[in-house]
Amino acid sequence: MRGCLILLEGLDRTGKSTQADILASVLKAKLFKFPDRSTPIGALINQYLVDPTFHLPDQAAHLLFSANRWELENDIVSTLELGQHVVMDRYIYSGIAYSLAKASLNEFDWLYSPDKGLPKPDLTMFLTIDLAELSKRKGWGEERYEKEEFQKIVKECFLRILDPNADKTIEIVTVDSLLIEEVTEKLMEVVERHGVDKCREDEIQRLK
Numbered sequence: 001m002r003g004c005l006i007l008l009e010g011l012d013r014t015g016k017s018t019q020a021d022i023l024a025s026v027l028k029a030k031l032f033k034f035p036d037r038s039t040p041i042g043a044l045i046n047q048y049l050v051d052p053t054f055h056l057p058d059q060a061a062h063l064l065f066s067a068n069r070w071e072l073e074n075d076i077v078s079t080l081e082l083g084q085h086v087v088m089d090r091y092i093y094s095g096i097a098y099s100l101a102k103a104s105l106n107e108f109d110w111l112y113s114p115d116k117g118l119p120k121p122d123l124t125m126f127l128t129i130d131l132a133e134l135s136k137r138k139g140w141g142e143e144r145y146e147k148e149e150f151q152k153i154v155k156e157c158f159l160r161i162l163d164p165n166a167d168k169t170i171e172i173v174t175v176d177s178l179l180i181e182e183v184t185e186k187l188m189e190v191v192e193r194h195g196v197d198k199c200r201e202d203e204i205q206r207l208k
Helices: 016-026 040-050 058-071 073-081 092-100 108-115 148-161 180-194
Strands: 005-010 030-033 086-089 123-128 170-174
Touching: 005 016, 005 092, 016 030, 016 086, 016 180, 030 073, 040 058, 058 073, 058 092, 058 108, 073 086, 092 108, 092 148, 123 148, 123 180, 170 180
Parallel strands: 005 086, 005 123, 030 086, 123 170
Antiparallel strands: none
16 A cells, blocks of 8 residues: 655745645655755755856756656655655646746746656645735745745746646645644645545556
8 A cells, every 4th residue: 555645835935834844744744845955956956046146047947846856756656655645845836837937938848748757646735825925924035936926927827737627636725814723724624535545555646
C-alpha cells in the first residue's frame, strides 16, 4: 500500500508553508518544499529569487524550477512506495502559474512539458486570499515575485490551470481573514472528504 500525495498551492505569504508543516505533522507525512533550496539547482534558484542583480532569461528560470522538482522525484516516489504520505508545499502548478504571469511566456504546452512524468498529486488544495491582505503580511516584498500587481496576475493564472470541474482532485480553498487554526480545520475537512486512504491501493499516477 502506497502513501497519498497531497499538494498545497497558493500565492506568496498566504500561510501555505505554515499549513503544509501542520498537515505533514498531523498526517505523519514527509514534507517536500519547492523550490528546494538545499540542492545544487535549488541554490541557483535561491540566488535568482533573492538577488535582484542575478538575471536569467525567463525560459531558463522556468526550466531550473522544473529541474529542481526532478531532483526530488526519486525521493518522493520512494516515500510513497514505503506507504508514507507526502505533503508538498508548491509544485508544478506554481511553476506554470508564475511563468504564465510573465509577458514573455504564454505557451502552456511548453511550460507544462518539462514536468511530464512527475508524480501527480492525489489531492491539490489551492489557498486563495484577498490580495490587499497579502501585502500587509510579515516579510512581504523580500523576494522577486512579491509585488501586488504581479501576484494578481499569478492568481488569475492559477485559477485558469486549477479547475475543480475538470479535475475532481483539485479544491479551491478561500482563507481570507482566517486564523491559522481555522485554515487548518478547513484543509483537514477537505482531506477527510477526499479520503487519504482511498489512493493506497492505486498505482502512483504520473503527469501526462
